[in-house]
Amino acid sequence: xxxxxxxxxxxxxxxxxxVTLRCSSQSGHNTVSWYxxxxxxxxxxxxxxxxxxxxxxxxxPPRFSGLQFPNYxxxxxxxxxxxxDSALYLCASSPRVRGTDTQYFGPGTRLTVL
Amino acid sequence: xxxxxxxPLFLSMQEGxxxxxxxxxxxxxxxxxxxxxxxxxxxxxxxxxxxxxxxKQEGRLMASLDTKARLSTLHITAAVHDLSATYFCAVDETSxxxxxxxxxxxxxxxx
Numbered sequence: 001x002x003x004x005x006x007x008x009x010x011x012x013x014x015x016x017x018x019v020t021l022r023c024s025s026q027s028g029h030n031t032v033s034w035y036x037x038x039x040x041x042x043x044x045x046x047x048x049x050x051x052x053x054x055x056x057x058x059x060x061p062p063r064f065s066g067l068q069f070p071n072y073x074x075x076x077x078x079x080x081x082x083x084x085d086s087a088l089y090l091c092a093s094s095p096r097v098r099g100t101d102t103q104y105f106g107p108g109t110r111l112t113v114l
Numbered sequence: 115x116x117x118x119x120x121x122p123l124f125l126s127m128q129e130g131x132x133x134x135x136x137x138x139x140x141x142x143x144x145x146x147x148x149x150x151x152x153x154x155x156x157x158x159x160x161x162x163x164x165x166x167x168x169x170k171q172e173g174r175l176m177a178s179l180d181t182k183a184r185l186s187t188l189h190i191t192a193a194v195h196d197l198s199a200t201y202f203c204a205v206d207e208t209s210x211x212x213x214x215x216x217x218x219x220x221x222x223x224x225x
Contacts, residue, residue: 033212042118042202042215043157056212090156102147103213105157 004093004106012112013081021076021109023091031055031096032074033103034066037088049074078111086113116141116207120216127193128224135219137186137203145206146186147213148177150199157202161188193223 005024013019025032031050035043045058049068063079072093078085088110092103117140127133137146144165149157161170163179163186170177174197176189186203200220204213 035213042204042218043213045212045214048212056208058212092157102159102162104159105149107156 004091004104006089006091006106006109008109009107010110010112012114014114015081015083017081017113018077018079019081019111021078021089021091021111023074023076023093023106025072025074025091025093026104029093029095029104030072031094032068032072033092033094034074034076035090035092036060036085037090037108038084039087043090046076081113083113086111116143116205116214118203118205118214118216120201120203120219122219123217124220124222126222126224127190129194130192132192133190135188135190135201135203135221137188137216139184139186139203139205139214141205141207142181142184143205143207144179144181146179147204147206148186148188149202149204151202151218152199160201190221195223195225197221198223 004026007022033048034046037043046060047057048055052068065077068074088108090108091106094101094103119138146163148160151157161177166181168179174191179186200218202218204215
C-alpha cells in the first residue's frame with residue numbers, strides 16, 4: 001500500500017507568478033484535502049475534493065483552485081502569488097467524505113514566494 | 115466559527131517526567147484527532163477520538179476526549195527525548211474530514 005505523495009518537495013517562485021502542486025492519494029482513498037501551514041502555525045483547510053468535485057472550501061480566495069482526477073490524484077493551483085503564500089502545503093487523503101477515518105498526510109511541498 | 119486552542123504552546127520537560135497538553139474547542143463535535151509533527155516533516159496520525167469518554171493509549175502517550183467540556187487531553191508519561199516534536203489537535207465539526215487545527219504544542223524533552 002503506497003502512502004500519500006506530493007511533488008515537488010520545494011519550490012521557489014516570485015510574486016505574481018502561478019504555481020501548481022501535485023498530490024497522489026493513498027491507494028483506495030477517494031477524498032483529498034489540501035491544507036496550508038504557515039511557519040509556526042497549525043495547518044489551515046483550503047478545500048477538499050471528492051470524486052472530482054469540490055466538497056467544501058476554507059477561507060481562501062478564488063486564486064486558490066484545485067482539481068481531482070479520475071485516479072483521485074489532485075492538483076492545487078495558486079495564481080498571482082503573494083509573499084504570504086509562502087508556506088508548507090499539505091495534501092491529505094481519506095477513504096471517504098463522510099465518516100470517521102483518519103486523514104493521512106503527505107510529506108508536503110514547501111513554497112517560498114520572493 | 116470553530117476555534118481550537120491548545121495549551122501550553124511551548125513545553126520543556128525533563129526525561130522521566132509526566133505532563134499533559136490540553137485542547138479546547140468551541141463547538142459541538144465528537145471527532146478529535148491528535149497529530150505529531152517533527153521539524154520540517156509532515157503530520158503523523160497519533161489518535162482518533164470518536165465519542166465522549168474515549169481514551170486511547172500508545173506507548174507513553176494517552177489521549178482522552180470529554181465532549182461535554184469540549185476538551186481533549188494528551189498525557190505524556192515518563193517522557194523520553196524521542197517524544198520531542200510539535201503536537202497538534204484537530205477537530206472535525208462537519209463529519210466530512212474538514213479539520214480545524216490548534217496552534218500546536220512544541221514539546222522539548224531534555225535529558
